[in-house]
Amino acid sequence: MADPAQFGHDRLAHLLSDRLLSVPRFQRGYSWEPPNVAEFLDDLKTARSESQPYFMGTVVLADDAADPSRQIIVDGQQRLTTTAILVAAVRDRLRQLNKLEPASVIDKNFLQTFDLEEEDNVTRLKLNAEDVRVYEEILAAQAPVDDKHPIVACYKMCIDHLAEVAPSEAHYRDLVNVVTHLDKSVQVLLAVASGLPEAYVIFETLNDRGADLTTADLLKNYLFSQSRTYLDHVEQQWSAVSRAFDKPEDLVKFIRHEHSSREGKVTTRKLYKVLQSSIGRGQKRVRDYVGRLEDSLQPFTAIREPDSEFWGRTDVDVRDSLLAFRRFGFESSMPLLLAVLNSWEITPAAKMVNKIAGWSVRAWFAGRLGGGTAEEVFSDAAVAVSSGRSKTQDHVFESLIKLIPTDQEFRQAVISSGSVSTGRAKYLLAQMERQHLAQLGVSVEAQPDWSGKSVSVEHVLAKSSGVTEFSSSADYERFQAGKDSLKNYTLLERTLNRKLADKPFEEKARMYQQSKFLLTRELGQNATWTLADSDARATELAKLAIAAWPYR
Template identity: 25%
Template structure:
């Protein structure tokens, strides 16, 4: 079989794309047809605008295909667009046949319909006289497409169709309705021109032909797909299914795949797979994910071996992203640290936690969660260090757990000590730490202040449920009265420093608003929050940059005690 070049790119209109007997196939387990009215309307609008501008072109984006021969191609990305164009062509051909049936230029419209059918949908093989389709959809859609749509047969029970087949039928009906509303809807010649010229020659694709799945994946990762197109998860899945030839095995794979994706979700699967591979390899770049995947998966047994490895990790992967997961109902002591990971937006530790979940006792696993929460707060949140350093170290932590070198959290602390920010740096960085009080940052501010308040008062404060609000001692919108104690040129860099923030009851915060410090400081001692009461002790008369610095350094000293490893 003749293969295409490694990468062949060219611009082609629809007629050029599907001409010369070319056949396009959607891989059997690629996603079902999923476009809806929004996408159909976009395409129809593009087409009707082109009718008024016969010299213009409209680009539909990239069509990525793997060349199986010089005439047969497997669609890697673009099946939704190609299928929708074929449905629009079918609607026009059906309209021409309807005109002929009503004796409107019977012979000419029949001839037009047959000619267009040969160009856009398929033509008879000169030897077998069997009509061959130019497009074959996936295994869920192809039978309906070939047996009903291509034959222009109405389904007996459209409402009973499976969802994606119902979308195919509804799309055909949508375009049929739009055609009936055109001013030239009874003019066979103009309808034929609409398909052969406007759609066939003014709609353009960038056709990218690759010679194997690896190059397809590489190309795909650089494209911005339009609409509901293929994802990297689809590509990984399609490759797995391509390794299985026995139908019963494919059915088993399909069931197990559906179960896996239900846990990790399709958008997250590449990340999940990458973290799984990071338990084995020190570095797995997203761009090389498919290459490693393909090197590991060559035979059917490799596919099922990988599933055996992934399935147990899918549940803990889901649990690490969800503080309400059932795992944490059974182990409530772990839940605060899962909340921390979500707040800090850290995921790099996942390979180590995969391994620890499998090998450590629950008690040691929770100790490791606490350690990683502290490491993440110091490294990611306060010191904001380079996250590229983390994955090789968490890989090492995972490897040592899996090979038995690390058997408890204290051993993992040894493995992770290189990313535990030292006290001097942590204190220095905390002393200048600044964070705005909006969106996700607001949750982080509440977390830090609640932790500090709990430590200073001895009363546990849950940042999720505590009713206190965030008070800016130097207000977010200071009046000119503040320039007496606090130079205006320092406002912007001071307002969101942690030393300028404290917890305060909502009603009291509302009452003092942007008032001068002399009025605010009378309210602070009446607060239930010890952290806020102490503001008046630090600054009984005025609030200055020096007093803000002193308060934040004091907070940093307290933070050293709160966010400290048990193994430091």
């Protein structure tokens, strides 16, 4: 039977002097930002000035079976790392003031110690792979190669802070007091577990309300606490998943969409409790869940990366659809996309991706993607796919029918649509252009890549047009309301678009006729352009939209 966990009090810097600690390889790297560091330094300064002890929360450690000389930090990594950086900055400030002996004592007691077996200095706090190099460069008083690393930012802030604490050699005792305060008065509640599974149970219990923790942190600790004999396997899979995301909130989005793709809509606020219930207890259930999460990572990543190798397994072109998801932020459809890509063969799945993009465009024009209704509908459709009930495009269409406007509704929505960002307008106009070419039996091969920087969106009636250029103030108000709408946009190569922004339509028309975009060339055949012409163009664009993003 494993030894029971030990609980007690300790002091923050004393943990560095009394133990050899390490950050586990699966733990996220140092992530405190300048505001966090500034608050930490200010709080310590206040506590020192008042000669008061200062409580810094809980630290959870676990014995490391692979390295009995060290203990693993389960909770407290950010605070301990910041403390070590502050202590290193004190040492370096003492060296700047030519106080070499106290600097040496601080280095030996808190930062590095001599290991008789290795016959070399070893760091008392060993960080993980993404942080270890820059941290050890600071310990060795070397200029860090990566000067944008969060640890470097923290170190610079500490040095600046200490220059104020001890502006000259006469104040060097104030530097020593910083370390003494950390060693004697900055208190923590310490829990030391006999192994990682027990440590994560403690961690989750102490943080049951989730304060200052992301859902990803809570979920990770729950999974590790339940994984038992599969711990190494679960660690590796979790690390593979979490490394794919730069921000914790993006990882949480993925976890939420993956869950919604199988079991229906869940909000971020309720996600952790729902996952606990869904996964249940037991190492096999945890192993299966993490495996499923890892399996979903590739299709999820591919949805966001049109050039992913994932799409090389099919001849269906999904690039424009994936760019639409990105430009319009169609997050609510993500569970359904995941369900389709996880459940169907790649070619019918890719075709379904294009259909979902088209239906999403229709729903966006009709204003049906706001609020929680759309996500609920898409998630319910996803569950039907994941469970095997929906096996065809027709089945999915029936699941989404309340979101998809009919041709008549869509036509009116396009005609009356308001302002559209130029990024979205590029996609919309490009798809209408392709539909126009297809209806005329013309190849799209010569068309420029609409998504590239070589193509811009041009205002037909100049955005800067003044009231004097219209027959009445009412017309000017109409122009103001629709100047950034689709009917006043056209695609144009940047080489043709230079210095056109404020030109009258007559000058623009000559340049439009040189474009490779047919809709733009046709626009250039007009001698003049009025608000009535814009309204007529809106009707023509609506006809193309109905064909470009068909109802069924």
